[in-house]
Amino acid sequence: MSVPGLQLAEAPDAPAERTITINAGREWCFEVSHGSTLELKLTHGTAEIFGTELPLSQKFTFSGTKAAVYTWNGCTLEITGSPSVGYISEEVPMSEYINLHFALEKARGRAAELNGGQGPRVMIVGPEDAGKTSLVKTLAGYAVRSGRKPVVVNLDPKEGMLSLPGTLTAVSFNTILDVEEGWGTSLTSGPGPVPAKTPLVYYYGMERPSENEKLYRKLSARMALAVTSKLSSSDVNRASGCIIDTSGLLASKQSYDLISHIVAEFSVDTIVVLGSERLYSDMTRRFEERAQNPVAVVKLQKSGGCVDREESYLKQTRETAIKGYFFGEPKRTLSPYTLTVGFDEMHLWKVGEVSNIGAELLPAGETHSQPLYSKIEPSVGLQHAVLAVLNADLGDKEEVFAESTVMGFVYVSSVDDQKRIMKILTPVSGRLPKKPLIVGAFPERVSNL
Numbered sequence: 548m549s550v551p552g553l554q555l556a557e558a559p560d561a562p563a564e565r566t567i568t569i570n571a572g573r574e575w576c577f578e579v580s581h582g583s584t585l586e587l588k589l590t591h592g593t594a595e596i597f598g599t600e601l602p603l604s605q606k607f608t609f610s611g612t613k614a615a616v617y618t619w620n621g622c623t624l625e626i627t628g629s630p631s632v633g634y635i636s637e638e639v640p641m642s643e644y645i646n647l648h649f650a651l652e653k654a655r656g657r658a659a660e661l662n663g664g665q666g667p668r669v670m671i672v673g674p675e676d677a678g679k680t681s682l683v684k685t686l687a688g689y690a691v692r693s694g695r696k697p698v699v700v701n702l703d704p705k706e707g708m709l710s711l712p713g714t715l716t717a718v719s720f721n722t723i724l725d726v727e728e729g730w731g732t733s734l735t736s737g738p739g740p741v742p743a744k745t746p747l748v749y750y751y752g753m754e755r756p757s758e759n760e761k762l763y764r765k766l767s768a769r770m771a772l773a774v775t776s777k778l779s780s781s782d783v784n785r786a787s788g789c790i791i792d793t794s795g796l797l798a799s800k801q802s803y804d805l806i807s808h809i810v811a812e813f814s815v816d817t818i819v820v821l822g823s824e825r826l827y828s829d830m831t832r833r834f835e836e837r838a839q840n841p842v843a844v845v846k847l848q849k850s851g852g853c854v855d856r857e858e859s860y861l862k863q864t865r866e867t868a869i870k871g872y873f874f875g876e877p878k879r880t881l882s883p884y885t886l887t888v889g890f891d892e893m894h895l896w897k898v899g900e901v902s903n904i905g906a907e908l909l910p911a912g913e914t915h916s917q918p919l920y921s922k923i924e925p926s927v928g929l930q931h932a933v934l935a936v937l938n939a940d941l942g943d944k945e946e947v948f949a950e951s952t953v954m955g956f957v958y959v960s961s962v963d964d965q966k967r968i969m970k971i972l973t974p975v976s977g978r979l980p981k982k983p984l985i986v987g988a989f990p991e992r993v994s995n996l
């Protein structure tokens with residue numbers, strides 16, 4: 548009630564608190580929209596989120612999340628706040644997932660006994676929103692709990708793993724995943740409760756692997772080399788193997804050659820097909836039944852709680868990731884630096900797009916050859932773009948750019964065409980490095996950073 552005369556607003560209601568009991572072998576699926584929060588605490592029993600165990604009595608805060616708390620033996624949760632969706636699901640294929648983990652563990656154990664033996668190199672494929680990333684998290688979480696150090700590779704540019712969307716990443720997991728952040732925090736995020744991870748990042752700058760297939764192939768081949776070298780850095784790494792997450796857009800016939808490319812480059816020995824009978828049958832024919840270097844193909848069910856994400860939700864998630872890169876999270880804020888840079892100091896390339904001139908308009912016998920990158924001049928068109936700073940030299944050939952990792956990202960806050968200057972946000976102080984700056988078409992521009 549407001550106080551008469553003082554016009555004081557009524558204090559907001561305290562967020563609703565309630566207890567949820569989950570029986571063994573079930574999961575509580577929940578969704579929290581962007582802008583609202585949910586606090587969750589395990590008060591009794593054991594529970595995990597995508598393979599990472601929740602400690603008793605520790606509060607976790609979620610925002611802009613769709614996830615599930617699974618329990619093998621039953622548990623009680625205390626939650627504060629109202630999730631937009633919250634229900635208990637009985638359709639949980641966790642026993643299939645744990646059996647896959649045990650099979651991989653057996654292979655890792657055999658590799659470890661050989662001292663220097665190669666552990667499993669697993670690739671997950673399936674349609675969009677089939678739960679591939681969640682399965683990768685679960686398998687990585689279980690592997691870490693078993694004392695392994697698997698390398699997790701994200702070849703889906705739609706979602707960044709420990710980096711911005713539009714990137715391809717790999718990271719060696721030797722500490723637990725962060726249940727609040729999804730994957731955890733990288734070194735750019737500042738100190739956190741879970742040790743930061745150091746991902747290897749390549750910039751693709753497009754949403755679909757087919758948009759610049761030439762670049763996607765080059766980057767994934769380069770990533771495979773880096774992963775192979777990481778795996779051979781110690782017997783533990785080698786025996787732990789790698790787990791590769793792929794884009795749901797590869798799950799169509801036109802993209803099977805790209806799947807073959809990844810299988811060959813990463814020497815994949817197990818393909819896990821999630822949630823598609825047809826893809827499973829195609830993969831079996833293409834890889835398991837081939838005469839040379841057959842690859843084991845395993846089929847898993849899609850989890851009942853796995854949800855399709857609307858474009859608006861994904862857009863907000865991307866926006867949050869970009870904001871988080873420069874400004875941190877509510878619990879760990881960061882202060883980016885603003886630099887004023889002259890047009891002459893900026894050396895820019897754009898990720899090559901397919902020409903939209905119709906093939907019929909090209910001279911006879913000529914086909915479109917899509918460039919890896921095209922050199923561009925600074926202009927107002929770059930306003931609100933995120934630019935990737937490459938670990939390459941300005942004089943390098945574009946072929947070399949496609950083999951170069953990302954040093955970091957900067958954000959173009961404003962452009963003054965008249966004065967030929969730009970204001971840019973950077974996560975670190977100092978001058979803008981004299982390095983190639985790459986602008987992509989994805990993620991989209993975010994104006995209200």
Ligand SMILES: Nc1ncnc2c1ncn2[C@@H]1O[C@H](COP(=O)(O)OP(=O)(O)OP(=O)(O)O)[C@@H](O)[C@H]1O
Nearest residue numbers: 613614615675676677678679680681795852853854
């Ligand atoms: N059991 C579950 N309960 C609730 N939400 C879930 C569950 N499994 C997955 N999700 C959520 O469903 C969404 C889609 O899952 P996920 O990202 O794993 O699918 P994906 O196949 O990797 O998607 P994409 O092809 O788009 O990359 C995610 O927001 C994820 O957190």
